[in-house]
Amino acid sequence: xxxxxxxxxxxxxxxxxxxxxxxxxxxxxxxxxxxxxxxxxxxxxxxxxxxxxxxxxxxxxxxxxxxxxxxxxxxxxxxxxxxxxxxxxxxxxxxxxxxxxxxxxxxxxxxxxxxxxxxxxxxxxxxxxxxxxxxxxxxxxxxxxxxxxxxxxxx
Amino acid sequence: xxxxxxxxxxxxxxxxxxxxxxxxxxxxxxxxxxxxxxxxxxxxxxxxxxxxxxxxxxxxxxxxxxxxxxxxxxxxxxxxxxxxxxxxxxxxxxxxxxxxxxxxxxxxxxxxxxxxxxxxxxxxxxxxxxxxxxxxxxxxxxxxxxxxxxxxxxxxxxxxxxxxxxxxxxxxxxxxxxxxxxxxxxxxxxxxxxxxxxxxxxxxxxxxxxxxxxxxxxxxxxxxxxxxxxxxxxxxxxxxxxxxxxxxxxxxxxxxxxxxxxxxxxxxxxxxxxxxxxxxxxxxxxxxxxxxxxxxxxxxxxxxxxxxxxxxxxxxxxxxxxxxxxxxxxxxxxxxxxxxxxxxxxxxxxxxxxxxxxxxxxxxxxxxxxxxxxxxxxxxxxxxxxxxxxxxxxxxxxxxxxxxxxxxxxxxxxxxxxxxxxxxxxxxxxxxxxxxxxxxxxxxxxxxxxxxxxxxxxxxxxxxxxxxxxxxxxxxxxxxxxxxxxxxxxxxxxxxxxxxxx
Numbered sequence: 001x002x003x004x005x006x007x008x009x010x011x012x013x014x015x016x017x018x019x020x021x022x023x024x025x026x027x028x029x030x031x032x033x034x035x036x037x038x039x040x041x042x043x044x045x046x047x048x049x050x051x052x053x054x055x056x057x058x059x060x061x062x063x064x065x066x067x068x069x070x071x072x073x074x075x076x077x078x079x080x081x082x083x084x085x086x087x088x089x090x091x092x093x094x095x096x097x098x099x100x101x102x103x104x105x106x107x108x109x110x111x112x113x114x115x116x117x118x119x120x121x122x123x124x125x126x127x128x129x130x131x132x133x134x135x136x137x138x139x140x141x142x143x144x145x146x147x148x149x150x151x152x153x154x155x
Numbered sequence: 156x157x158x159x160x161x162x163x164x165x166x167x168x169x170x171x172x173x174x175x176x177x178x179x180x181x182x183x184x185x186x187x188x189x190x191x192x193x194x195x196x197x198x199x200x201x202x203x204x205x206x207x208x209x210x211x212x213x214x215x216x217x218x219x220x221x222x223x224x225x226x227x228x229x230x231x232x233x234x235x236x237x238x239x240x241x242x243x244x245x246x247x248x249x250x251x252x253x254x255x256x257x258x259x260x261x262x263x264x265x266x267x268x269x270x271x272x273x274x275x276x277x278x279x280x281x282x283x284x285x286x287x288x289x290x291x292x293x294x295x296x297x298x299x300x301x302x303x304x305x306x307x308x309x310x311x312x313x314x315x316x317x318x319x320x321x322x323x324x325x326x327x328x329x330x331x332x333x334x335x336x337x338x339x340x341x342x343x344x345x346x347x348x349x350x351x352x353x354x355x356x357x358x359x360x361x362x363x364x365x366x367x368x369x370x371x372x373x374x375x376x377x378x379x380x381x382x383x384x385x386x387x388x389x390x391x392x393x394x395x396x397x398x399x400x401x402x403x404x405x406x407x408x409x410x411x412x413x414x415x416x417x418x419x420x421x422x423x424x425x426x427x428x429x430x431x432x433x434x435x436x437x438x439x440x441x442x443x444x445x446x447x448x449x450x451x452x453x454x455x456x457x458x459x460x461x462x463x464x465x466x467x468x469x470x471x472x473x474x475x476x477x478x479x480x481x482x483x484x485x486x487x488x489x490x491x492x493x494x495x496x497x498x499x500x501x502x503x504x505x506x507x508x509x510x511x512x513x514x515x516x517x518x519x520x521x522x523x524x525x526x527x528x529x530x531x532x533x534x535x536x537x538x539x540x541x542x543x544x545x546x547x548x549x550x551x552x553x554x555x556x557x558x559x560x561x562x563x564x565x566x567x568x569x570x571x572x573x574x575x576x577x578x579x580x581x582x583x584x585x586x587x588x589x590x591x592x593x594x595x596x597x598x599x600x601x602x603x604x605x606x607x608x609x610x611x612x613x614x615x616x617x618x619x620x621x622x623x624x625x626x627x628x629x630x631x632x633x634x635x636x637x638x639x640x641x642x643x644x645x646x647x648x649x650x651x652x653x654x655x656x657x
Contacts, residue, residue: 002581002584002585003585006581006582006585006587010326010330013330017333017348020347020348021336024345024347025343025345028615029610029615029616029617030610030611030614030615031611031615032606032607032610032611033343034340034342034343034345034347035347036607037336037603037606037607038333038336038347038348041329041332041333041336042333044329045326045329045330045333048322048325048326048329049326051322052322052323052326055322071378071379073375073378073379074375074376074378074379074580077371077374077375077378077548077552077576078375078573078576078577078580080552081371081552081556081569081572081573081576081577082570082573084556084569084573085566085569085570085573088560088566088569089566097553097556097557100552100553100556101549101553104548104549104552105545105546105549108378108544108545108548108549109545110543110545110546110549111545119546120549123550123553127553127557131205131557131561135205135206135208135209135561136209137205137208137557137560137561137564138564139557139560139561139564
């Protein structure tokens with residue numbers, strides 16, 4: 001079943017990409033336009049993915065190999081990844097990173113809640129010190145971030 | 156003489172305290188990465204890319220070379236002591252390495268592995284030095300048709316050699332090429348597939364894609380894996396010395412593995428992995444004791460371990476000479492160079508000699524460091540496998556998130572990371588290899604520009620693009636290399652039933 005879903009997904013992508021490529025100027029062989037290379041790729045992808053989807057649907061669907069996509073750990077990691085940019089934008093670096101790290105530690109059942117809390121806290125501060133303080137990476141900052149940077153600044 | 160003179164200059168660059176320090180850190184980190192199952196050299200190089208932002212380009216390259224070599228060294232430790240390959244290139248070492256350890260010869264296996272890696276690393280660097288300079292000189296004569304030929308043939312080989320399903324590899328390659336067309340068209344300046352998102356005008360960044368497909372996807376796959384690390388075989392310092400017989404039996408396999416590894420390293424695809432299998436099969440064939448293979452034959456450790464290290468040197472040749480990465484790890488190296496405003500290619504040797512020769516010299520130094528580092532600290536490195544998954548995986552995720560954001564301070568890059576992390580998990584779970592996609596994303600723009608320029612130069616005629624002396628030779632050599640093995644296989648397949656009948 002998973003193979004069928006993925007092969008169909010790729011086929012749909014190939015169709016959408018083909019439509020986009022044709023909409024660009026394809027040009028001639030002597031004067032290739034911006035859409036010529038994408039159109040060639042789109043045509044190849046469409047042909048290969050259609051053949052692959054056809055073969056996948058020919059096979060019996062019951063032997064679904066691999067991992068379950070709905071298991072808690074990968075689903076949680078996926079959610080954390082999607083929400084991190086939103087949290088980073090609204091809550092600044094320390095708070096957003098701490099939340100994501102704490103959630104991941106709990107999700108993967110790292111010791112107790114208190115240990116996870118402390119590990120997330122220390123790791124977040126350390127990562128801020130390394131990336132923002134030492135490597136000079138510009139991260140969204142609030143009061144707490146400014147405070148740590150002020151402590152780190154040479155007098 | 157010229158090469159030696161340049162190499163001496165390289166040593167002057169590499170031997171500055173800061174470069175030596177980063178070579179040591181790279182070797183150390185690489186060894187840890189090699190020891191840890193799951194996180195390969197590519198993932199770690201991608202994660203650590205942001206650390207190189209403040210470094211000089213030469214220092215960054217030295218750091219990465221240390222990681223790559225270190226990973227090859229480190230992978231063998233857990234293969235021998237725990238029967239767990241730290242990364243794919245060490246799978247073969249498990250077969251005889253772990254058997255040797257069970258027989259009380261773990262120390263000898265580790266020493267032979269380290270010395271073999273050192274010898275192979277050094278020999279492959281010598282090969283790289285000469286091959287890269289010859290190839291770079293030749294590449295100055297290359298025009299757009301030749302660069303298109305190199306890119307197209309490289310990707311074709313990658314698809315054939317990546318293992319797994321051929322059709323899935325082709326799909327991943329085409330998806331990578333499709334992704335590479337997103338952004339502003341280089342020749343006409345028009346926007347393609349950007350959907351009004353200004354950040355996409357620059358194209359899809361390589362780093363979040365690579366970190367998503369290799370780093371995050373690996374974290375998600377590891378999170379659902381079950382299984383605990385088994386008991387580790389302990390090694391005392393005095394056990395590290397192999398016997399005279401073990402030394403004698405290892406010398407020839409080390410040299411054979413070095414040569415095989417270097418030449419296989421020149422090919423696109425997972426060359427370090429392929430080289431270990433080829434070396435193992437070769438050693439078994441030429442051995443006077445083939446029955447010992449699988450039961451703890453020292454040749455089965457010496458040859459493959461030498462081969463995977465030599466392949467690293469080989470993999471640097473197309474990158475340094477042509478500017479074309481043939482392995483995903485080399486694509487990260489290109490990413491690091493681009494971050495420092497350097498476009499790799501045949502001119503790099505003349506325009507940036509300090510960088511070119513500094514990296515080569517640092518590989519010698521890195522190899523010595525790894526030899527000194529690995530044997531005394533072998534037990535400590537093996538202990539790293541005991542770090543529990545629930546702490547390791549969130550830390551890697553955090554490194555990926557912060558690493559990707561730190562390069563461009565872009566939220567779009569974080570969404571790209573998330574998208575490719577999830578896609579990578581789904582696709583890798585079903586046996587789609589991410590390597591063709593990542594390499595096609597990197598090589599795609601070069602190929603498109605070369606193809607369009609070639610077509611314009613030849614006024615739309617395709618034959619003159621193919622039948623040029625250099626491009627034609629490249630296509631012919633590739634056709635022979637791709638056609639001969641299946642033909643030989645088919646002939647052998649026919650002969651066997653006939654022989655059985657007779």
